[in-house]
Amino acid sequence: MTVDYIIIGQGICGTWLGYYLLKENKSLIVFDNNHLQSASNAAGGLINPVTGRRVVTTWMAETLLPFVWKEYNALGETLNIQGIHQKNILVFPSATDLQQAFLERIKQQNSFIQSPSVARDTLHATFNFPFDVFEINPCYVIKMQPLLQSFRAYLTGKNILKEAVFNEDELIINKDCIEYKGIKAGKIIYADGMHASQSRYWKNLPFVQNKGQALMMHIEGLDTSYIYKFGHLTLIALEENRWWVGSSNELEFATTAPTDDFKTRTIASLKSILKKDFSIIDHWSALRPATVERRPFVGFHPQYKNIGILNGMGSKGCSLAPWFAKQLVQNMLYDEPLDPLADVSRFAKVLAR
Template identity: 40%
Template sequence: MDSKKIIIVGQGVSGTLFSWFCAQHNLDFIIIDNALTNSPSKTAAGLINPVTGRRVVTVWMDDIILPFAEKTYKEIGAQLGIEAISKMNIVDFFPNPFMKESFLKKMSLQAPYISLAKDEPYLNEYFNYEFGTGIIEPAYIVHLQQLLPAWRKHLLSENKFIEQSFNFNRLQVSDHSVQYENIVADLVVFCDGVEGSENPYFHLLPFALNKGEAIIIEAPELPVGHIYKKSMTLAPFGEPGIFWAGTNYIWEFDDHLPTEAFRKSTEQNLNSWLKVPYKILDHKAAVRPATVERRPFVGLHPLYKNVGILNGMGTKGCSLAPYFASQLVQHIVHQQPLEKEADIARHARILSRPQA
């Protein structure tokens, strides 16, 4: 079939991965992105955790999504000459006896990814803790601080990147094509994160935005190569000795700015948990494009067949985006079906409502 031209709106994790797979399929594309400094992709730790929540539940589609993500980031890193992903483990400090009991119960059922720490005492040098630790592995850190700028730089060198805010007034959608200013294309695909909740084509989807905050600290004495988790997550962030300390889920918020309350509570937690000195370098906050069902939005609009979406990844963008970006490209090129739980066809009735 003829190669399609695609306008991609947004270069967060979803836009980066979608454009990567477009490039792998030799599709002609251009990205429009305004380079917000406080976007979730630039604020996130890049953590991929195979289990979730207090009940240590294996994440959705883990056996497919996790190996696919690891392979994809390695391939992108190889092309760009950077380390895009690191494999490591999570040292899970049990905050109370009940959480330890829950973890041990899961282990007795031979749940994947979890075990008890074997050489635990060395952690006493660095942390205060009472109830022992578990290990979760493999986990991954995607180095978004390096990956996103490196991909942007590559796209700029190929004239595939326009640095500006997207303006819906300049978009014209017809039955067979789309046009944005002087760019004519077959499709426009929105990877626009939280802005998707106000996107005129997709704002009716059940987004459930939440806010997260993190403090970036310097703690050179902490052993590297691990992610640490107790009442918060401490994840390696960029350079050696730098860690990301977060996160919280705030469902009701006034703005996307960092809060004094989060900073104070995080400092208190760090002061009681860490035995080694640390220095606060930065405080970040961002709003995430989560969804009511905790499943992404992937596919083409039921009424406007040349308007697509890849969004709603929530806190799991780094693990979900590679697989669903690839699926969407396969869907566009070969009409392959999308995963039912992610396909926006499930919301066709909502999206087909007449607009006021």
């Protein structure tokens, strides 16, 4: 079998890369083992233009928000699902300095921050909160598992998905192509999250293992019109009465598995915040493919021109993956430049070691 591309991984990066290549009528094979607690599957799917204790606008937010709205809706039409939902965030600051940061941004006329569109009395009926409430608008939610599984079915229907673990030891690099288990391809692209950090080709990149945990919870009667944010704790509706509650941001950890400590702390926080009954459905944990610079890895190996990467999106994968997947496809097919802040060629020296 001969194809134009092999893609390793069908998380959010592999999904968008495959989608854009197929739109360009390119042939491909995707290798993925359908690990439901991968970073993409376990993610809450939130696209939030504001971040951090200083309440700053996220990198490229003004450009990315209209782009992702258009592109996720187009992907949703292809898959016959709703690809993206607008759900603004109601933020409940937990300290005076956080409240002051939001007030300062409103004074500066930050276009994403406003007074809440819900009455405080209405919110007090559901939540305990000591300070003001602010609304971040617009914010979007991607229902990750339905989206990824729908695209998986789409690939399966085209007979271009291999449900298997990729074994790099069996990869053969030729001058003009690569070969893997009887498949010849012009290029191979690593879109497999933290697994790429173990690759002989990409292991020198400054990946950062960032562990995230979240609880899937049943919360009876909580209004699903909004996302609710209390410090690091974010509540995102997956469906009626079923909520994603997370997540941690752990750079040091003894185990990659879910921990009782996270569960205990999250339950205690919810009991202090929420005036609703709740129960735990599931507990997820995954490693995000983050980077030291908090910028993605996009492009081709300086020594192996047919080995590429689309990776390192961290906690911003839902917004960054479609943008850089499209940019990578435009670069491969039409020689359009990659963003120098994301172009993996910035690590040419370390990759040459």
